[in-house]
Amino acid sequence: MSLKKDFLALTGQHPVLEPVFRKAVQAAPVMGHPLPYSEFRYPLSGNRYLLVGDAAGVVNPLTGEGVGNALHTGLLAAGHIAECSSAGDYRADRNKLYDRLVKKRISGGLTLGKRMQKLASHEKTVNLLFHVAASFPSLKRWMKGMIRRL
Numbered sequence: 001m002s003l004k005k006d007f008l009a010l011t012g013q014h015p016v017l018e019p020v021f022r023k024a025v026q027a028a029p030v031m032g033h034p035l036p037y038s039e040f041r042y043p044l045s046g047n048r049y050l051l052v053g054d055a056a057g058v059v060n061p062l063t064g065e066g067v068g069n070a071l072h073t074g075l076l077a078a079g080h081i082a083e084c085s086s087a088g089d090y091r092a093d094r095n096k097l098y099d100r101l102v103k104k105r106i107s108g109g110l111t112l113g114k115r116m117q118k119l120a121s122h123e124k125t126v127n128l129l130f131h132v133a134a135s136f137p138s139l140k141r142w143m144k145g146m147i148r149r150l
């Protein structure tokens, strides 16, 4: 699958998207970048440093959203730095508290996102889910809202 080719094909040919993009002028080449999702496989801190945001790999694997978690880890890091400053101690051992705090506050949402991403890769499961949802108006509304937010 080529995302670049599909993007151009969809915006150029899809019955809904084509009219939206008909008068658009491409101002730059289509570019992308892998989203950093680390599953906490490496430490988030060490001697006198803390990782936040993309450096910490806290992008949601399902939605690709990383701004919220970047801000969240930034806030947690600021709080931790304030405590280190009071204690005059910035060593790796103390900074492990930051790793634990980030995992406690953020890993739940990332794990759920990862599970949903795996589920979404099974075509038959997704088709069944949508088929079932179509029979329940409230579930249908909820799923439509969720997709719109993506």
Ligand SMILES: Cc1cc2nc3c(=O)[nH]c(=O)nc-3n(C[C@H](O)[C@H](O)[C@H](O)COP(=O)(O)OP(=O)(O)OC[C@H]3O[C@@H](n4cnc5c(N)ncnc54)[C@H](O)[C@@H]3O)c2cc1C
Binding pocket: 032, 033, 035, 052, 053, 054, 055, 059, 064, 065, 066, 067, 068, 070
């Ligand atoms: C195409 C794309 C679309 C995305 N869409 C969304 C979205 O819709 N919603 C969402 O929530 N997230 C989205 N994301 C993810 C989101 O952009 C990132 O997760 C988020 O910006 C991470 O914030 P950050 O502060 O960790 O890193 P960044 O925003 O990358 O900030 C890092 C900054 O450090 C600077 N920098 C790098 N090296 C140095 C250096 N040596 N010295 C000084 N400065 C340096 C960089 O120039 C940059 O300004 C998207 C990402 C991509 C690539």
